[in-house]
Amino acid sequence: MRLSFKTITTCILLGFATASIQAQTYTITDFGAKADKNINNAAAIQKAIDKATIAGGTVLIPAGVFMSGAIQLKSNVTLQLNKNAVLKGIADRTAYPSYPITHKLHSVSGQSGHALIYASRAQQITITGEGKIDGNGEDPVFDTKDNMNTMRPFGLLIESCQNVTISGIRMENSAMWMQRYINCDFLRMTGVTVFNHANINNDGVDIDDCHNVIISDCVIDADDDALCFKSEGDRGVKNVVVTNCILATHASAFKFGTGSTGGFESVQFSNTVIRQSLASNMKHPFKQKSGLTGIDIASVDGGLVRDINIYNISIDSLENPIFMKLGNRMRRTAATPAKKMGAIEGIHFSQISIKNAGPSPVTLTGFPENYITDISFRDIFIEHRGSGTAKDTSLVVPENADQYPGTRVFRRTLPASAFYIRHVKNISFHTVQLGFIGHDERAAFVFDDVEGLEFTGLKYRTLSPVPHIMVLKDSKSAVISFSPLSPGKVQQLNSSGIILNK
Template sequence: MKTFFKLILILSLSAHNIHSIGENIDITDFGAKSDDTRPCTEIIQNAIDKVSKRGGGKVIIPPGKFITGSIILKNGVTLEIQKGATLLGSKNLEDYLSIQPDFVALRTGQATKQLIFAEGQNNIGITGEGSIDGQGAAFERAETGDEPGITRPHLIQLIDCKNVRIKNVDMRNSGGWMQHYLACENLEIKGINVYNHCNYNNDGIDIDGCTDVVVSGCFVDSDDDGICLKSTSPRSCKNVLVTNCVVKSHCNALKLGTETTGGFENIIFSNCTVSPSVDPDPIYGTQKGQSAISVEMVDGGLLDQVNINNITILETGCPIFVRLGNRSRKYSPDAKEPGIGTLRNVSISNVTATTSSKTTSNITGFPGNYAENINLSNIFITNLSDGSEKEAALEVRENDKGYPTAGMFGDILPASGFFVRHVKNITFNNVQLFIKGDNVRPAFILNDVKDAQILYPGIFSWREEGAKIVKDSDCENISVIN
């Protein structure tokens, strides 16, 4: 992992030193005026086209408010939004292009709309200390058949691009996902501030089937998922580092999934803080968030070598959710239904969490299919919820086809610390559980678990019942070393 960490930093630093020379065009020199009522889409696009044709450089958005519909980034162009500048997305859906990407990987197969788009472009970027405001509340969610990016524009969608730099910009109020990077290579997202709470599907950052990615120093507050890795096509999400970020979400803060067709390999989440959103009114999800860490494999594919470390979780829902399922969603209408995926080699370490949720941490496969090689070490969880004898005896239903979310088995789980089922080769090393309140639910419940070690557990409970480790008759080779 250390070698991978060094490699991805070198790739990032070398790949993005790309805009030091070239032509710079201020859009006001092309006739744009600071006016939040008149679109200047054509002016901005003409500037982008000219800079790209002349070998690359910057298109500058100076201080002021400038409204636009869809703009398309071209080779060599960085859109620089200066401090004091706001690029406003038009509230009129007709100002957005309907674009059918060449890269056929969108589940709906339909043309999409977005404020800033690029496909197959190299050496592009969006930088500066200004803001992009999609004004996404202007777009109503359709009753049926609605998808983000179709009736509600994405703020940013970049597809099959290389050498991409997104830096320091403030992003707000998308009609759907804030930013979607699909099948990109050498992608750096650094120091951005995201606030997305105006519509449905308001994710913060979506990295989808990308290779060689660094996300660092970002602040994300989203109604839907915070920083989310996806694999909606056969392209795997590979060599990704997410580090030194603060994430607040009404749904899942740090997530791999839901879409998993191409899989995930060599992924690191490190040195991040998760806490509830500052927004008190969820459109979707819950005020404190559904989960802090979610690792999911439900649409086929391979998930291998995922390392999550040094995470601080301040009062959210389920601290840790790991799920191998069999939802089997196709990535496009004509694709074959995916087979059962593989989830293995996941390491989660140095996590401190406080939660008052009864949807406690859960790690699960489904009958005959096991999540494998899971290692949890130096985990400290304080559970402030209560738990009755009736709740401790709850039967947890199977749900192999269900949408993967921490509450997919119900809002209350019978374990106060970890519910583990259909898992092979799992280790808990120095997992400390502080179980407070009137809670008699066992700390650990293991069901159909093979080859497990629980090393040096610390289970601190007001009630003796809450300090138990419960193993059922389907478990094999379970050792507990105090």
């Protein structure tokens, strides 16, 4: 029997309606939970979750502050926090057992973790609503003196799960990272607000070895990295869309790497504002209120980073607006041998607006004989505060290829004011506007060991005369076309195959 399209559509709608009717709601107060600051409601909430997972359903947290230790979310369960509902972590270290991470990780982050909400190998799980998850991470019981990294609970630890949805809620004050997702497929986060400034290592979101990820319409303000992608296993991060967000940090706002074993591929990052944090306190050891780095991309543990498209981004007041590092730290556990060096290739930036840029320029650097390749910048606007002197252009920058990949791996002042590019092949610039609101005597662009440079279209406005706007050192095969810059404003040191067009 052949059914018509109308009949099929009706059946699907009836199926959703039937599912909605059958899916029950389980209110945690019906299982003994109480809005009392002296009661650990973990057991009551877990009973509601265990009941809901049998046939699928919603576990409802009503208005009120409900203290809890660790709970485990299970398949086909929606955890809904109503308006004015707060799920707050209880200040008791024994209330957060060490949960296993079944996905194999190579780095030092470990195969276990502590969390307020944990899920493993679950399907169709959702956390939603107008309420709040508060990790209570500022409580002295979570002091870092005797509770380093893995001993402090995450707000959420979701690993090896499929079809995970986080929407609407507010999350704040974790003792460690606010959210950690490992080896998940089809992760969607939308309309979420994160304000995480209670402790050190207070990342907003960490996504590790996940595929098919959508993050949209979120506001993430974190003391440490705001939105951080890691690959600490062999699976890597693939197929990611991040759009329509506001990110703020005292560290890095949008980040790939530090953990970079499996790599990162096929990422779209767009329509986002990166700004200063609204927090008045700082736990981060560098005490950089405006934030360290806007966009931070690294491969230092053997991973491949490629096919990354970044467009329509506004970056305001970061010390270093964009940082890209290919290195050879090769961080592994003792039982895991190192593999071949990683690579960074096919990274494209367009329509990037950088305001109040700090002393560190946009920095892209590989290491000798290991080049970052196929990079493009198009329609870039930079407003620079200035700070450097003419002699800074001659600074010698150490390689530091085996160190932690962050902007502070080098000195804060680099030879260039706008772009410092080293050990890069095939890089293009099309339409760059650069204006200074403070004095800076450094060259705007320094290209060191660069092969295959194309540069067209530069508008340059400065308060300080500079000996050279552009310096090419040990570079070859460049075509540079812009006016009214004269060839005398380009300095060539041990370079060849340079074509200058007025």
